Amino acid sequence: MxxxxxxxxxxxxxxxxxxxxxxxxxxxxxxxxxxxxxxxLSGVTWKKGVCRFCGTGCGVLVGVKDNRVVAVQGDPENPVNRGLLCVKGYHAPLILYGADRLTKPLIRRNGKLEPASWDEALDLIATRWKEIIEKHGPDAVAFYGSGQWTIEEGYAALKLMKACIGTNNIEANARLCMASAVMGFMTTFGSDEPMGCYDDFEKADVFVCWGNNSAEMHPVLFSRMTMARETRQGVRLVDIAPRRTRTSEVADLFVQIRPHTDLALANGIAYLLVHRGYIDREFIEKHVVFKRGKTDIGYGTEDGFKFKDQPERITFDEYVAFLDDYKPQRVAELCGVKVARIEELAQIYGDPATKVVSLWCMGVNQHVRGTWMNNLIYNLHLLTGKICKPGSNPLSLTGQPSACGTVREVGTLCNRLPADMLVTNPEHRKKAAEIWGIPEEKIPAKVGYHTVEMFRALDRGEIKSIWIQVTNPAQTLPNASRYIEAMKRPDTFIIVSDVYPTETTEVADVVLPSALWVEKTGLYGNTERRTQHWEKMVDPPGEAKPDVWQIVEVARRMGYGHMFDFGGKPLEEGLFEEYRKFTLGTGKDLAPYEVYKRVRGLRWPVVNGKETPYRYVEGYDPYVPKGAGISFYKNKKDGGRAVIWARPYEPPAEEPDEEYPFWLTTGRVLEHWHTGTMTRRVPQLYRAVPEAYCELHPDDARELQIATGDLVRVVSRRGSLQLRAKVGGRGTPQRGMVFIPFFDEEKLVNLLTLDAFCPISKEPDYKKCAVRVEKVG
Amino acid sequence: MKRSWLEWLHKRDPRATRMLAVVAVIAVAVAMVMVGCGQSGQEEVTGRFRADLRAYYGAPPVIPHPVEALGRGNCRACHEQGLIYQGQVAVARPHPYVGECRQCHVEQLPVEPKVKNSFVGLAEPERLPRAYPGAPPLIPHETRMRANCTACHGPRGHPELRTPHPRHWTECMQCHVRPEPGVEPPVVNNFATLWEATR
Structure with missing residues (x-):
């Protein structure tokens, strides 16, 4: 003492x-x-809610007393997590109580953010936007939201931009994390989001994680995997990744591949499946077509980059001929693994008696060929018929709590409308215009700017103003310096709604204080299509207001009040009920708002009050015709069949060379959520991982004479960063590779990363660029 | 005084007095064991210490010792069976195996966050009153994630939590039950009242 x-x-x-x-x-x-x-304990009330953090969507019971959150419990009645949470979830109550919560609107005057009234701030935004639109047209303003938006918030923003203002310039940070998953689903199945669900965790024999450290990023799902292994014989966990992580430590088989070579590995497995007779011919004949698209498709590092794929049908034989480039020996050399490992993986996918669930998230999605990589994983399941079968399914994990529910389902992206619809399709625009009660021409057919291009357009002066909600692009955009400078310039008008000061509020012209989590009512939609509702439980601090209120107040001031009038219904309910109209009859049907208040979420499509655990499967999915067994009915253009794509290995945008000899990979740590805005204000989480570090392989560290705790400088072609080295911590990158987490606003790793993206999904690759590492002093 | 209520009780139900005698013996034994364990100063420190490892009652405790320095995945070495070494207690895992220990329990480095946090967490529950002296104590805390009673209450648990009857620890829940919080029985039972009145 x-x-x-x-x-x-x-x-x-x-x-x-x-x-x-x-x-x-x-x-x-x-x-x-x-x-x-x-x-x-006396007088504490417990209400059902959803965890604020990842896409798993754990149910929580929130303990409230005297208008304050005092505790959470994992909700034992919620089938997602059955009473368990992870360390972030358990500490979620503390995110509300950081001392520097934003409690008053702020307006920048003479270079300084000064307190203002809500009326001043909202009038200023509405006036500026009206001026800009009048002078430069509706495409000069933009909205940049988040996969942490509630469904109602995302829908309100979408409606403001596409139905009221008439621009498709609305994007969300899910472009940085899930866009490749979306385009993977759209190109393979013609509809976004998975066929399988979490029930598969108790039914699968083998879990194959592709570049996904679920032990840290989806801890509760990971525990369902390891519990399955503890309780059932023969259950195995396979980890395919360039960096050894906590997932690898626990895995039965760790296949350490060179960065970016997952494309070759997946094709190599497919080659063996075809040549070893592991494929399900009957399934292929009934449910699959083969296609190829453009190759040598570029990296989008230049402004105004455009790409349009040209898919063409090929025969099975042509597909087999394509696979000849991926004979085991070549793949083994490219990936840096033994041939035996590829054979082992082919055996897992191929053995008809083995039920396989493939899981992936950022490693596959944040990839300059992210859409292709999603396609290639689906190929393995489609070739072997291990899909749409309980216990055997590909499961694309989501990073954010409502990346699915809000960004992907509502469609808060520059090319989308709700429920899988596209702005480029006249029928889709017609349907949206009818629901919104506006003329069809109001919704532009022209695709807006995708995230990276949106901020480039801001820098070029084409976009004059961006309203940013629930996200922190100054810290998360790749190659961030250019975009930070653009936001700082006096000729750009940046509005930021947030709960704490961030790197982005630093460069804002107007800062709006937002309500956080259970300080407002909302709905989130998770990875397994489960839509979950919670009620407001405590008041937000000071003058902070829900984001949805902010959007509607600006809309009113711009003259669009009538578009958000729901006849006295609470705003959230009115917005949701209108949005629900888009989903009915599409196979993405949602239940009435009232229902979600009572249940622990429901997995869409919800038809006649019944949820759908497995899509495209007769007996589960009401849209599958009787006698069809399995039908990919959303992919109408291919006759209700899924697509196996011939997608080749192509090199990354930047590779290590003599000057920059290391791969840099960025990512998260268990304890911190994204940019640490919330979790770094929780003492227990702060103390667990106080600062970002540079993880090295022990042999590289020895060569450079670097030890844990030494100060190092990491330099890329775009910037440099000083931080402490870590050797033998929770992760070990392979030789010639370093890992730096991105949560630390004092060590902005995105000053180093490259703004190259997948030409199809426009999702940046945060996992691969070249750096050099120097010891400081 | 005492004789009179005993006589009264004996008249009402002769079995009750016999049970009372048994209970009294157990109660004395419990008291003796508790006194035996109770180096009260230490008890207070460790009790407070345990609560302080949690953000609130129900939150997973943080890890009060270095972890990475011990190497990876070695939690089980001490926390599988439980361990007492030089007066420090490494309790066994009270809940069934769930994935990675460190998905809920995290190490704490001696640094302070730059921003203060004004969260006020739920307190640990108080002990619940027994039906009568010697009656088996009720379980005051949630049992979820605490299915292995012996982790804390067995011979390798914290001193102030250890059971006085370690030989009977296989079926704890046959005598100790968890009252559903906030639930009152529909019919009033006068037993406690009588007990109080006669004391």
């Missing part, structure tokens, strides 16, 4: 690493108790 708080604070990070005397640490922890005030 001799350690005082000051001494405690004074001790350095490096000293901790060295500290092994547990006694002193135990005392140190007890010392923290002066921080810990407690509230007694």
């Amino acid at each position: 001799a350690v005082t708080r000051r001494e405690f604070l004074g001790s350095t990070l490096a000293a901790t690493a060295a500290a092994t005397a547990s006694t002193s640490l135990l005392v140190s922890c007890a010392q923290q108790q002066e921080d810990l005030k407690r509230i007694d």
Whole structure:
């Protein structure tokens, strides 16, 4: 007990690493108790909610007393997590109570953000937007939202932009994380989002993770996998990744491939499936067509990059001939793995008795060939007929709590309308215009700017103003310096709605204080198509207001009030009920708003009150015709069949060379959510991982004479960053590769990354660029 | 005084007095064991210490010792069976195996966040009153994620939580039950009232 708080604070990070005397640490922890005030149990009410963080969509019970959140429990009645949460989820109540919550609108005057009234701020936004639109047209304004938007917020923003203002310039940060998954689904199945669901975790024999560290990023789903392995014989976990992670540690088989060579590996597995007779010919004949598209498709690093694929049908034999480039020996050399490993994987996918679930997330999606890689994983399941069968399905995991529910289903993207519809399709525009009660011509047929191009257009002066909600692009855009500078310029008008100061509020002209999580009512939609509702439980602090209110207030001031008048219904309910009209009869049907208030979520399509665990499967999915068994009915242009794509290996946009000899991969850590805006204000999570670091392979570290705790400089062609090295921590990159997490606003790794993207999905590749590493001092 | 209520009770139900005698013996035994364990100063420190490892009652405790320095995946070495070493207790895992230990339990480095947090968490529940002295205590806390009672209450648990009857620890829930929080029985039972009145 001799350690005082000051001494405690004074001790350095490096000293901790060295500290092994547990006694002193135990005392140190007890010392923290002066921080810990407690509230007694009496009078606490518990209400159902959804976790604020990842796309898993865990149910929570939120304990509320005296208008404050005092605890959460994993909701034992929620089938997603059955009472379990991860460390972020358990500490979610604390995200509301950081001392620097934004509580008043701020307007930049003479270079300084100063408090203002809501009326001033909202009038300023409406006036500026009207002026800009009058002078430069509707495409000079843009909205940039988030997969953490509630469904109602996303829908309100979409309606403001596409139905009221008449521009398709609305994007969301899901472009940076899920766009490749979307385009993978659209090109293979003609409809976004998975056929399978979490029920598969208790039915599968083998889980294959493709570039997905689910132990840290989807912990509750990972625990369902490891529980399956504990409780059923023969269950295995396979991890395919360039970096050894906590997932690899637990996996039965770890296949460490070179960065970007997943394309070759997937084709190599397909080659073996075809040549070893592992394919399901009957399934292929009934449910599959083969196609190829353009090759050598570029990387989008230049402004105004355009790409349009030209799909053409090919025969099965042509597909087999295409696979000849992926004979095991060549693939093994390219990937840096043994031939035996590829054979083992082919055996897993090929053995008719083995039920396989493939899982992937950012490793596959944040990829300059992300759409292709999604296609290639589907190929493996389609070739073997291991799809649309309980226990055997590809499952594309989502990163954000409502990337699916809001961005993908509502369609808050520059090319989309709700429920899989596209702005380029006149029939789709007609349907949307009817629901919105506006003339068809109001919705432009021209696709708006996708995220990277939107910020480039801001820099070029084509876009004059962006309204940013629930996301922090100054920290998350790749090659961020150019876009930060553009946002800082006085001729750009940046509006940011957020809950805490961020890198983006730093460069904003107007900052609007937002309500967070259970301070408002909302719906989120998770990975397995489950739409979940929660009610507002506590008041937001100060003058903070829900994002949806902010959107509607600006709309009113711009003269679009009538578009958001729902006859006295609560705003959230009115918006949802209108949005629901888009989904009915499409195979993406949602239930009435009232229903979601009662249930622990429902998986769409919800028809006659019944949810659908498995899409495209007779007996589960009401849209599958009787006797069809399986039908990919959404892919009308291919006669209700899915597509196996011939997609080749093509090199990444930037590879290590003599000057920049290391691969740089970025990502998350378990404890922090995205840019750390919320989690870095939670003491327990802050103390667990206080700052970003550069992870090295021990052999590389030895060669460079770098040890854990040493200060290193990481330099790319775009920027440089100083941070501490870490060797032998929770992850170990392969030789010639470093890993840096992106949560730390004091160490902006996106000053280093490259703004190359998948030409089809426009999703940037945060996993691969070239850097050099220097020891400082 | 005592004799009179005993006589009264004996008249009402002779079995009750016999049960009371058994209960009294157990109660004395419990008291003796508790006194035996109770180096009260230490008890207070460890009790507070345990609560302080959580953000609120129900939150997973943080890890109060270095982890990465110990190497990866070695939690089970101490926390599988539980371990007491030099007065420090490494309790066994009270819940069934769920994935990665560190998906809920995280290490704490001695650094302070730049921003203060004003969260006020739920307190640990108080002990619940027994039906009568010697009656088996009720379980005051949630049992979810705490299915393995012996992790904390067995011989390798924290001193102040250990059961006084370690030989009977296989079926804890046959005597100790968890009252559903906030639920009142529909019919009033006067047992406690009588007990209070006669004391």
